[in-house]
Amino acid sequence: MTNDCRVAVLIPCHNEAIAIGKVVMDFRTALPDAEIYVYDNKSDDDTSTIAREAGAIVREEELIGKGHVVRRMFRDIEADFYILVDGDDTYDAALAPIMLETAISGQFDLVNCVRKEIHNDAYRPAHRMGNAILTGIVKRIFGDRVQDILSGYKVLSQRFVKSIPILSKGFDIETEIAVHSLELYLPIAHVEGDYRPRPEGSFSKLHTYRDGIRILKLIATLLVHERPLSFFSLLALFCIVLALILAIPIVIYFLRYGLVPRIPSAVLATGLVIVAMLSFMTGLIFSAIARGRRESQLLAYLQLPFWHR
Numbered sequence: 464m465t466n467d468c469r470v471a472v473l474i475p476c477h478n479e480a481i482a483i484g485k486v487v488m489d490f491r492t493a494l495p496d497a498e499i500y501v502y503d504n505k506s507d508d509d510t511s512t513i514a515r516e517a518g519a520i521v522r523e524e525e526l527i528g529k530g531h532v533v534r535r536m537f538r539d540i541e542a543d544f545y546i547l548v549d550g551d552d553t554y555d556a557a558l559a560p561i562m563l564e565t566a567i568s569g570q571f572d573l574v575n576c577v578r579k580e581i582h583n584d585a586y587r588p589a590h591r592m593g594n595a596i597l598t599g600i601v602k603r604i605f606g607d608r609v610q611d612i613l614s615g616y617k618v619l620s621q622r623f624v625k626s627i628p629i630l631s632k633g634f635d636i637e638t639e640i641a642v643h644s645l646e647l648y649l650p651i652a653h654v655e656g657d658y659r660p661r662p663e664g665s666f667s668k669l670h671t672y673r674d675g676i677r678i679l680k681l682i683a684t685l686l687v688h689e690r691p692l693s694f695f696s697l698l699a700l701f702c703i704v705l706a707l708i709l710a711i712p713i714v715i716y717f718l719r720y721g722l723v724p725r726i727p728s729a730v731l732a733t734g735l736v737i738v739a740m741l742s743f744m745t746g747l748i749f750s751a752i753a754r755g756r757r758e759s760q761l762l763a764y765l766q767l768p769f770w771h772r
Contacts, residue, residue, distance in 0.1 A: 468770060470497040470563065471542035474519070474550040475532040480508040482552035482662050487517035489556035490548075494563070500540060501550065502532045510550075530631030530639075537624045543770040545624050549615035551661050558656040562618045570769050571652040572623040573644045575609065576616035578658035597678055601638065604686055605645040610653050612641040613678075623649065626764035635681040642685050647761055691753055695746030699739040706735035 472490045476483055483501065490499055501514035503523050515521045522539070524532045533547065544563060548554055554576065562574045594613045601612050615637065623644070631639045644651055687694050709732040716724050723729055 468544065468567070468772075469542040470494060470544050470546065471540050472497050472499040472546045472548065472559070473533070473536045473540065474499065474501045474514075474548055475504060475524075475529050475536070476501055476506065476510050476514070476550040477504040477527075478506045478508050478510060479550040480506070480510045480513055483510050483519075483550050484513045484517045485662075486548075486550050486552050486556070487514055487519045489552075490546075490559060491518055493556040493559045494546075497546070498542070500536065502536055504528070504532050526632075528632040530629060530633050530636040533631075533636050534629040537627070537629065541621075543621050545619045545621070547615070547617050547619060553659055553661055554616040555657045555659075558616075558654065559618075562616075562654050562656075565652050565654055566618045566620065567770070567772070569652055570650060571618075572620040572649040572769075573640070574618040574652045574654060575611065575641075576614050576656045577611045577653050578614055578616075579655050580658055597638065597682070600679075600682055601641055601645075604682070604690065605642050608651050609641045609645060613637050616656065620769060622764050622767035622769065625767060626760050628760070631681065633677060635678045638678050638681055639685075642682075642689065643760075646689055646757060647764060649764075687749075689753055689757075691749030692746040695742045695749065699742040699746070702735045702739035702742065706732040706739070709735070 472494065474483070474486060474490075479486075487499055487501065490497065499519045501511070501519040501521050503511045503514070503521060505523070505525060505527060511521050511523070522535075524535045526532075526535075536547075537545075544566060546559055546563070548556075548559075558576065562576065565571060566574045594611065598610065598612045601609065613634075617640070619640075626647075627640065627643045629636065629639060643649075709728045713723060713725060713729050713732070716722065
């Protein structure tokens with residue numbers, strides 16, 4: 464790392480007194496010139512005290528949820544590169560210089576750590592399956608240039624951090640970061656790193672089903688926001704198919720006997736066609752809005768140059 468490159472290590476924390484001291488010291492060793500920030504998210508243990516004693520700059524965020532913490536970090540801290548990492552000592556700090564060098568040498572705005580299990584207890588089976596499913600959904604909808612979207616260890620450029628309007632509240636922040644990079648076609652790289660179990664006595668704040676549902680809801684929301692024409696076109700197609708199912712027997716009967724049976728079904732079919740037309744037009748309008756929003760984000764991104772040696 465070059466001395467004139469400002470690097471900030473960002474560690475969101477909630478009740479990580481068991482692990483945070485080691486995490487801070489490991490990153491101080493790996494990146495001695497970096498500033499290490501620990502944002503305490505209303506812990507009721509000694510997280511803040513231990514982090515401060517280990518040499519971190521400690522700040523607090525009152526709104527509960529990782530998304531709130533990361534939004535505050537990105538807003539308050541100025542640096543050329545940001546290393547975002549969970550404070551539970553599951554990631555290898557020694558990998559940080561490699562990820563940082565990858566970002567600088569390749570001018571990547573996002574370098575994501577792809578987790579490699581070194582112990583069977585590192586992942587809960589439900590977490591492993593959920594991560595695979597969610598990563599697959601994001602790849603299918605938004606593009607396959609990202610791996611392990613729920614990894615909590617990544618390097619971000621300044622122009623990435625200052626161009627993403629974070630709206631997430633909790634652990635869905637990782638998905639929002641991934642989709643932002645895909646939608647703006649930003650340069651992305653991946654580095655594989657060890658993922659170890661949490662220290663004994665430390666417990667995960669990730670609720671498999673509740674947070675999984677929240678992430679799925681975010682993906683659905685992002686689909687509507689970022690791919691509105693696709694979403695509303697599918698809705699229109701569904702309405703048209705349903706209308707045809709209802710209308711074809713009525714039309715055949717009319718051609719044969721000159722009468723219109725099942726008036727309610729005919730009215731419903733007509734209504735479905737109208738809804739389909741409105742849905743498609745809504746998709747066109749929202750698509751134009753989404754394009755304008757992406758252009759604004761891209762302009763904000765382009766206002767900051769990439770750091771060079």
